[in-house]
Amino acid sequence: MGGRIVMRKDYTDVVKKIDSVASKIYDDLEKTEIPYIQLPTRSKSNIEFNEKFNVWKYGKNKIQRSAKSLDGAYMLLRTMYIVDFIKEMIKIKKSSTLREMYYISEGWDLAKFHSQNESNSLAEDLEVITSCMREDFKLRPEEDGARVIGNITIEEMTRNNRKKKIHCQDDVGDSGYSIPYNVEPEKISFKSADVDFIIAIETGGMFDRLVENRFDSSYRALLVHLKGQPARSTRRFIRRLNEEKNIPVLVFTDCDPWSFRIFASVAYGAIKTAHISEYLATPSSQYLGVTPSDIENYDLPTDKLTKEDIKSLKSELTDPRFQDSFWKNEIKLQLKLGKKSEQQALAKYGLDYVTDTYLPEKLAEMGMIKK
Amino acid sequence: MSKITAHDLAKKQKEISVAEFFERNKHILGFGNPTRALITSVKEGVDNSLDVCEEVNILPDIYVEIKNHEDGECKVIVEDNGPGIIKKQIKHIFGRLLYGSRFHAIRQSRGQQGIGISAVVLYGQLTTGKHAKVISKIQEDRPATAIELAIDTNKNRAEVISRNIVHWEKPSGTRVEINIMADYKRGRRFVYEYLQNTSVVNPHAQITFKEPDGTEHFFERTSETLPRKSIEIKPHPYGVELGTLIKMAKHTKSRKLSAFLKNEFTSMGDRTAKAACEKANLERDLNPKEMTREQFLALHKAFKKVKIMAPPTDCLSPIGETLIKRSLKYETKEISPEFIITASRPPSTYSGSPFQVEVGLVYGGNLPKDATVKVMRFANRVPLLYQQGGCATTTAISSIDWRRYGLDQKSGKGMPSGPAIFLIHVSSTLIPFTSESKEAIADVSEIENEIKLALRICARKVQHHINKKVKRKKTREKFELITKILPEIAKKSSKMLDRPVPSLDAVITKIMDVVWIEDLIEYEKVSGKTTEKPVQTTLLKGSSEQHDGGAITKSKIMVVNYKRTSQKFNLYAIIPEDAVVGTVNPKPAKIKSNYIKWNLDAIASADKVDINFELAGLEEGDFDENDIYIENINPSYVIGADKWEGE
16 A cells, blocks of 8 residues: 555456455465455554655554454455455446445345445445555445535536536536546546635535625635535545645634544545545645634634533544644633534624625635735 | 139040041141142042052052032042052051051151041041042952941041942052042142142152043153152151150160160261260160150250261152153143253251252243243152242242343342243151141251252253353354355355365364364164163163163264364263163273263364263153263363363
């Protein structure tokens, strides 16, 4: 692992990697060893900062899936079924959604999954083991990417194999351009981008508010709706824009521990997908708000932190991704306040407050616009 | 008012006739109500028959019939194949209260359980006015005697109404017919239960029960072996009462106190007799007939201060675990229980009386899961049907926390509920009953303790059984799955790579990483003349020639080494003490009365060894599960056997 992952149109390499999984098992059996597969531990305790890519990736801790235990044996059998299935899809040039694969596994007898979480997680494991992407495996998520509005032009390869240019203000309605699940160069490319920054917004309500108030035009912003925890394609889309067009990324979410994690997954890489952080994360992303300090500074309406909120804030204090002084201070402040707030709480001061006052003030503070 | 004098009183003072005594006390004698009267009547008859058959080594074949007349009157008929009663004794046995041979003897017998069959005759006479009829035959080539008799209640003597010589098909036996007032409708269930339970603890007896409507119930004989004969013993000094001691001294032939003690008591030798005399401050050559009350009192007190050996225990005749198990199995076959476990304690004593406790536990099958467990209580092979609440057996069961053993119990105390039947048998020369109706064993701490200990052994066996089953099941599941999953993994990978499917035996061995022991038991019917008699390598005590017929129990133990390295260890198989060991393969290192030991040669990884042995002298099903132990190997390596803890 570690090498830069690029989307391959040629699947020989994928097949080779998939076969190597089968060979590992086969060779173990032939040597009369108990077969096992090794992969990094995929948890908070095993992510570390990668200096080279400026993102958080899995560390050195490994776990073994061994046929010594019954659970391990099941995992190996399922892995064999999945790799065989992927190889078959590559051969017949088809793809399937993760959900479809889950339903197909119904026919896998002993190897069938008991929930889609199991099959999704195993597909991720396989990415980790082979350093391939699930797109390489012809597996795609059923969720699509989120919406985009702003002054950029995208060229998309449509299913009719025709290139189509889409301007993300003029050619789209108020709901914006919808990010496809595949955002690799063979699918989309950025023709032009005349914006100063990207604002990635957690909630649909706030996205629509900014659209209605024409914030994209008045502040030369590209608005991206994250739809909660952003899909891989959304994160990849943001990263590509940031990388290829050199556009700064700002993340605008609610003020609660779950929203901080949304930021972390955009900026640092998510724990679940730490094996491809360098591919999905945008290390230069900045957190715009709403911060716990904003609650105080803007005197926002609040809710009390729940037990779960407090627990996850405390967990974030030990999360290696939140160890800089900004986050430490903000998280500690929020624990002290015992309160949380939503993006849309800014409406307390009127519908235009967010676009007329809050955002300009914050953007100026961050040096994105001049005061 | 005139003064009442002693003379006036004397006019009112007279002997109370037995009949009056009986009439007033019939509730404590088991005739309290028409239901109890019925069951007591049957019981007195059947107990007598069983005792007398055993005494002369005849396998009892007992016939009980109840003819239901109108107005609550029944005719109870009990017939046996015993030795019969000689003509002149018939009237005494059936026509005099408190007459009998077993009352004075110190040995285990059923007779002490009840007041006697004559009480039934009297009850019948008092309630119906009808005479009892007895037929008895003592020799095959002689005719039978039929006597009709009543009891002269003033004299406590039989009054023979008629005596005839009759022809009777039976080689020998006794039949008694008594009319009594009884509630058959209510009593029926108890009579049935009593006879069924009797059959459980008397597997050598065959009992037929015919109901008034002609329905016949047959309680089969499941053992051809008569119980060990109990030997009569002399009283033990710890148990003797002062009055008895004085009476014994009056009648002894010994002229010196020391001789009296040695001759008339059990467990008394020179040393203990001397010690007792010294403690009582009495001369050893004192004439016992001339001793004063004070001297007796001193002696009686001295007994308690001297350490005297426990009485011999061959006066007891326990049923034995094999027979208890067999009987329970037979009686519960419709329930198809999951397992039957038995335990027995060595004989013990209380107040100079020997006793012994045996227990059995039937678990699972169709037994109700939410009802209180059923308890079958027995004293000297006689079922106890009433007063369960006040019985020492109940106290003992209630004191154990059964929740660990798959039963429900509120806060771990009291009677548990769940799919189980408990059997508790106490045998003793003198069962301490709570009252004269003799339906509950008194809370004598020694007896209660022994019952608890026996139940604990049982509970441990249950736990052991459950643990073994769970562990084995888990490993078996893993084994079955691994042997399915692994070939699938191999198949898929070889298909993808287009390579031949590799052999998996060695890998499966490594994954299992255990020594797997499994056993199988089969039975082979043997007719008396089979040519394939087992080669007897040893003959064990107590199991003698009469084992023609029956079944040969064939036990097979398979040992598979799923460890990576070869394994060498010793293996023990527990066998019932009353079994005869036949062919054993491979050659055992040792055969003892209760186990067979093998020193197994090193078993190579993935290799298998079969052990076979045969047992004779058991019925089919007596031995249905091997109890296997291992030695000189880490017990955690082994599935299907436990660590040998020594004998």
